[in-house]
Amino acid sequence: MTAVxxxxxxxxxxxxxxxxxxDDPTKTGSRGAGVALxxxxxxxxxxxxxxxxxxxxxxxxxxxxxxxxDALEATVRVTGVTxxxxxxxxxxxxxxxxxxxxxxxxxxxxxxxxxxxxxxxHGAEVQxxxxxxxxxxxxxxxVPIRLEPGSPQHxxxxxxxxxxxxxxxxxxxxxxxxxxGGDTEALxxxxxxxxxxxxxxxxLSTFVGASREFSREAxxxxxxxxxxxxxxxxxDGEALMGMLGDTVVxxxxxxxxxxxxxxxxxxxxxxxxxxxPPSDRALPE
Numbered sequence: 001m002t003a004v005x006x007x008x009x010x011x012x013x014x015x016x017x018x019x020x021x022x023d024d025p026t027k028t029g030s031r032g033a034g035v036a037l038x039x040x041x042x043x044x045x046x047x048x049x050x051x052x053x054x055x056x057x058x059x060x061x062x063x064x065x066x067x068x069x070d071a072l073e074a075t076v077r078v079t080g081v082t083x084x085x086x087x088x089x090x091x092x093x094x095x096x097x098x099x100x101x102x103x104x105x106x107x108x109x110x111x112x113x114x115x116x117x118x119x120x121x122h123g124a125e126v127q128x129x130x131x132x133x134x135x136x137x138x139x140x141x142x143v144p145i146r147l148e149p150g151s152p153q154h155x156x157x158x159x160x161x162x163x164x165x166x167x168x169x170x171x172x173x174x175x176x177x178x179x180x181g182g183d184t185e186a187l188x189x190x191x192x193x194x195x196x197x198x199x200x201x202x203x204l205s206t207f208v209g210a211s212r213e214f215s216r217e218a219x220x221x222x223x224x225x226x227x228x229x230x231x232x233x234x235x236d237g238e239a240l241m242g243m244l245g246d247t248v249v250x251x252x253x254x255x256x257x258x259x260x261x262x263x264x265x266x267x268x269x270x271x272x273x274x275x276x277p278p279s280d281r282a283l284p285e
Contacts, residue, residue: 004046005106006275009095010268011037011084012137013168014243015211016218018191019132019184020149025123029149030132031195033207035249036141036268037166041082041092042275043099045107048077055080055096064097064131067124074104083263087173089245094134097121098272106274114139118272119151141271143207145198160202163269167255167262171224172246190217204238204251211240222246231258 017032051069053060054077065078078100084090101117104110112120122135136152137144143160194210212229215221225241228248232239237254241247248255255262 002107002109002277004044004277005103006042006044006277007099007102007272008040008042008275009099009102009138009272010040010141011082011095012091012134013037013089013247013249014133014137015207015240016191016194016214017133017243018149018188018195020188022150025126026119026151027149027154028126028132029122029136029146029151029155030191031146031149032133032191033143033145033160033195033198033211034133034137034243035143035166036137036271037084037090037265038268039082039084039090039263039265040138040268041080041084041095041099043096043103044079044081045076045100045103047107048075051075051077053078053080053096055086055092056082062093062096063128064093064121064125065100067127068097068101068121069104071120071124072101072104072108072110074108076104076107078104085170085245085247087245088170089242089247091131091134091138093128093130094121094125094138095272097124098135098138102272102274115152119153122151139272141268143204143267145195145202147195147199158199158202160198160204160207162204163267164204164251165253166265166267167250167253167260168242168247168265169228169255169260169262170245170247171222171228187218187220190214193217208238208240208251215241215243220244228255228258228260234258
């Protein structure tokens, strides 16, 4: 057992997805594809007398994290730090759950494997209603393609073999639970079509095009996002709507070329990982 443990989990923007439910939350999930980002969440865990979750310096109630700690029978303090927008489709909830699982396992010496921990985090997020596939994608990094739903112990993965500069601009939030908790038949059909298209031609350009078509077919494209994507296209760039949020994601310098001042990062190549703990003075309280 160590005094403190840290994990980094990349942000994740979904381009398209399906909704696939099962009585077992670890088998519930989504098929689809997205991009793991070099911008992410750093999660620090240390033993404590009472449980507490803190995000960016403020006390936070994150159900998926609580469920992870329940599964690991852990009384710890979980501290998350991120520059990503919260509630705007960047997988912050999934990152907190997965980071908490990885770091708690290390700090309390639970001796579970990475896939076991990711399965716990995935099931926790499904039960919390905050995501269906972020945890799986964040575990792998890159441009993951989820061919089957469920946790890493149940699904089948592929990926687009590419790296790129990524830009994003957020214009608002959208409730994930409202979208995935309603009638998802049309959404799933659109997601299946997008997935088939990407599997036939697994390139970044195909991913962006399939994602744009999905957002239209699934009736998720907001007027503001449509306007920005159009402006990026007019500047000879490629952009898509990030699911689920009022967010535009562009490859290369698409948003900059269209006159915006976006956040810039890259595709994360490695996925979630434990970090060496810094000196005590550098640790978040």
